[in-house]
Amino acid sequence: MASHDNDIPGDEAPEQHERTYSTGHLSLDKSGEDASGTPADGIPTDSPEAPPDLDSEAAQIVHQDRDIAVAVGDNLVEIRDLTVQFGGLTALDAVTFDIRRGEILGLIGPNGAGKTTCFNAMTGVYKPTSGTVTLEGKPLRGMKKHAITRAGFARTFQNIRLFGEMTALENVVVGLDARHQTSVLGALVRSPRHIREEKTSIEHGMALLEFVGIADKAGELARNLPYGYQRRLEIARALATEPKLLCLDEPAAGFNPAEKEELMALIRTIRDDGYTVLLIEHDMKLVMGVCDRIVVLEFGKKIADDVPKAIRENPAVIAAYLGVEEEDADGAA
Amino acid sequence: MTSPIEDVAASQAHADEQAEETRKPTRFAGLQRWWNGLARPQQWLVLGLVAVLLYALPLLNPPLLTTPGYDFPIVLCDMARFALVALGLNVVVGQAGLLDLGYIGFFAVGSYVAALWTSTDSTMVKIPYLATLPLAMIVTGFVGVVLGLPTLRLRGDYLAIVTLGFGEIIRLLATIIPALKGNTGFQNIGSPPGAWNGKPVFTITNGTPWFWLFLTVIIVVTLLLGNLERSRVGRAWIAIREDEDAAEVMGVPTFKFKLWAFTIGAAIGGLSGALFAGQIGFVNNQKFDVATSMLFIAAVVMGGAGNKFGAMIGGAIVAYLPYRFGFIADKKYLIFGVVLVMLMIFRPQGLFGARNHLLAYGRSIKRQAARLRRDARGDAALKEGA
Numbered sequence: 001m002a003s004h005d006n007d008i009p010g011d012e013a014p015e016q017h018e019r020t021y022s023t024g025h026l027s028l029d030k031s032g033e034d035a036s037g038t039p040a041d042g043i044p045t046d047s048p049e050a051p052p053d054l055d056s057e058a059a060q061i062v063h064q065d066r067d068i069a070v071a072v073g074d075n076l077v078e079i080r081d082l083t084v085q086f087g088g089l090t091a092l093d094a095v096t097f098d099i100r101r102g103e104i105l106g107l108i109g110p111n112g113a114g115k116t117t118c119f120n121a122m123t124g125v126y127k128p129t130s131g132t133v134t135l136e137g138k139p140l141r142g143m144k145k146h147a148i149t150r151a152g153f154a155r156t157f158q159n160i161r162l163f164g165e166m167t168a169l170e171n172v173v174v175g176l177d178a179r180h181q182t183s184v185l186g187a188l189v190r191s192p193r194h195i196r197e198e199k200t201s202i203e204h205g206m207a208l209l210e211f212v213g214i215a216d217k218a219g220e221l222a223r224n225l226p227y228g229y230q231r232r233l234e235i236a237r238a239l240a241t242e243p244k245l246l247c248l249d250e251p252a253a254g255f256n257p258a259e260k261e262e263l264m265a266l267i268r269t270i271r272d273d274g275y276t277v278l279l280i281e282h283d284m285k286l287v288m289g290v291c292d293r294i295v296v297l298e299f300g301k302k303i304a305d306d307v308p309k310a311i312r313e314n315p316a317v318i319a320a321y322l323g324v325e326e327e328d329a330d331g332a333a
Numbered sequence: 334m335t336s337p338i339e340d341v342a343a344s345q346a347h348a349d350e351q352a353e354e355t356r357k358p359t360r361f362a363g364l365q366r367w368w369n370g371l372a373r374p375q376q377w378l379v380l381g382l383v384a385v386l387l388y389a390l391p392l393l394n395p396p397l398l399t400t401p402g403y404d405f406p407i408v409l410c411d412m413a414r415f416a417l418v419a420l421g422l423n424v425v426v427g428q429a430g431l432l433d434l435g436y437i438g439f440f441a442v443g444s445y446v447a448a449l450w451t452s453t454d455s456t457m458v459k460i461p462y463l464a465t466l467p468l469a470m471i472v473t474g475f476v477g478v479v480l481g482l483p484t485l486r487l488r489g490d491y492l493a494i495v496t497l498g499f500g501e502i503i504r505l506l507a508t509i510i511p512a513l514k515g516n517t518g519f520q521n522i523g524s525p526p527g528a529w530n531g532k533p534v535f536t537i538t539n540g541t542p543w544f545w546l547f548l549t550v551i552i553v554v555t556l557l558l559g560n561l562e563r564s565r566v567g568r569a570w571i572a573i574r575e576d577e578d579a580a581e582v583m584g585v586p587t588f589k590f591k592l593w594a595f596t597i598g599a600a601i602g603g604l605s606g607a608l609f610a611g612q613i614g615f616v617n618n619q620k621f622d623v624a625t626s627m628l629f630i631a632a633v634v635m636g637g638a639g640n641k642f643g644a645m646i647g648g649a650i651v652a653y654l655p656y657r658f659g660f661i662a663d664k665k666y667l668i669f670g671v672v673l674v675m676l677m678i679f680r681p682q683g684l685f686g687a688r689n690h691l692l693a694y695g696r697s698i699k700r701q702a703a704r705l706r707r708d709a710r711g712d713a714a715l716k717e718g719a
Contacts, residue, residue, distance in 0.1 A: 145582055146581050146582075146587070149582060155582060161576050161578070162579075163571065163579070163580070165574075165688065169695075170571075170692060174572045174585065175583050177569065177584070177585070178583060180565050184566050189560070194693070198564070201694075202694050206701040206702055206705060210705045215702055215705065221688075
């Protein structure tokens with residue numbers, strides 16, 4: 001919060017120390033004042049799972065400080081009877097669930113269950129046939145995709161879709177631009193607002209890259225980045241739009257177990273920083289390990305909505321994943 | 334104390350370095366590295382020297398560069414005209430990635446604006462020539478919006494076909510509409526005021542002042558486009574070019590910025606057209622054929638789509654070669670066609686396809702990174718101390 005106001009990278013030496021000391025207190029104050037004892041700030045930094053020192057200035061800058069109308073633990077997003085039909089095929093059939101502020105909600109299901117369709121319907125890529133998606137009580141129906149992003153949904157893509165010819169930092173700044181106001185005329189004449197926004201973009205963008213752990217390659221073209229970096233860059237770019245809800249579409253696809261561990265840690269850190277996360281993932285271990293609550297889809301229908309432990313023992317979920325003998329064999333994925 | 338994230342960062346950095354080594358160096362890599370290594374004031378100094386050299390060109394008339402059989406300053410004007418066109422088209426094609434095959438249409442509209450409001454053959458009200466330059470930009474920008482509003486929902490090849498049609502429509506309108514005088518055209522188009530030793534400075538036979546005017550306009554437009562490039566607008570254009578759907582999902586109002594690209598490109602095309610009309614002093618419907626439109630595209634692609642300097646150099650080269658080597662003049666489409674095919678195979682990014690910087694304060698990245706690292710170290714030390 002404090003770092004937002006500071007956009008003069010020039011005179012650093014004396015103030016640097018002051019900031020180094022103050023950050024720790026600041027983050028303590030923060031957790032004390034706005035969310036003490038709530039699940040959002042549940043995992044303290046000395047938890048073995050959380051990455052120990054994702055350095056604090058980066059975390060400070062990245063920290064979610066937008067006005068969110070609902071309190072931690074209340075419904076941030078409400079999805080009601082969401083239906084998507086493609087011709088005769090019902091990809092999503094009257095799905096209803098809530099996403100509470102400050103939680104990590106897992107969305108799982110066998111292949112073709114409608115997870116990504118649900119994502120796309122929420123973020124405006126598909127027009128839902130019927131049903132509503134509301135964010136903080138406001139319906140998102142009929143809004144353009146970029147408006148939905150500015151309203152507070154951000155997403156990553158299952159198949160990485162970065163801007164290949166832009167550097168990592170520029171990719172993130174495109175995300176930051178979602179909150180910028182500079183007009184074409186303002187950019188043309190380099191208005192004070194433009195200059196201010198450009199300067200904070202560098203600071204903010206670098207902090208985001210640092211936060212997801214790829215700041216060392218900030219100046220590299222996105223298409224030249226290693227796979228793991230590209231996945232993380234997608235997350236950083238989505239975070240840059242200052243989302244109220246961050247939707248991750250299979251962020252661990254193609255990761256080895258060690259990388260998945262690190263990703264879980266990162267997702268938790270993101271949540272601890274005040275974001276709400278919706279996670280689509282195939283990897284059961286990751287989903288069970290990181291989610292606070294899980295929604296299970298099968299054939300476009302919701303079959304379960306519970307905490308991970310209960311989901312693990314839910315017979316319908318087991319049937320969906322492993323198949324049952326009475327049903328036809330196609331049910332098994 | 335290392336976090337797992339730092340570990341993976343280190344291992345991936347190593348893998349990336351190895352990948353880097355296998356990459357081929359490009360032809361102009363040395364030049365580019367030298368340029369990027371210069372401090373900002375040094376870059377300005379170099380650019381200033383280049384500008385002075387360019388202004389001096391028509392007076393120097395260098396032996397090797399000169400054009401036998403053609404007046405060199407007039408040739409320079411034509412090169413500058415193409416460079417300005419390429420600069421505008423580069424915004425549309427190179428940056429926003431919208432293939433516009435009918436750019437000549439905007440150029441034509443600009444020419445006719447200058448003709449209609451200054452020529453003695455026109456029945457319209459007369460205004461000073463210099464006032465037609467902004468007017469041409471406004472009118473063509475407006476035409477750009479009118480064309481863009483319905484067509485920018487199309488993508489790729491479909492947009493190319495529609496714009497191709499637009500270019501033809503403008504040419505045919507110039508033929509059909511009586512007020513535009515078809516083949517007869519407009520004579521005595523105005524020129525900027527000013528006299529030297531009692532003779533007017535800007536005449537159709539003396540290319541030098543016109544070249545200076547062109548060059549000044551190009552410099553101003555380049556500076557302004559540079560501002561746009563390193564802003565939210567430029568980044569939005571590149572993002573749209575790279576992946577339009579992803580850009581939209583990242584909060585870029587893609588339609589709005591595509592329309593802006595189209596409008597700005599159109600306005601620059603119109604500006605070039607108005608300057609051209611003044612310089613040759615005559616406008617009719619014969620100069621705005623589709624082949625010239627293709628030549629514009631060839632200039633941008635040859636120079637390096639997406640890079641304004643590359644596009645300008647491409648434009649200048651495309652205009653220059655037929656004058657310098659007179660024997661290719663009637664075969665220029667064949668030769669440029671072959672050159673383009675070769676470029677597509679061996680250097681798809683164009684001759685000078687350097688990437689643009691899209692951040693106004695990109696140079697402070699390193700400082701910022703160092704600051705974050707120092708902060709991390711400070712924090713770690715603080716924790717260990719406590």
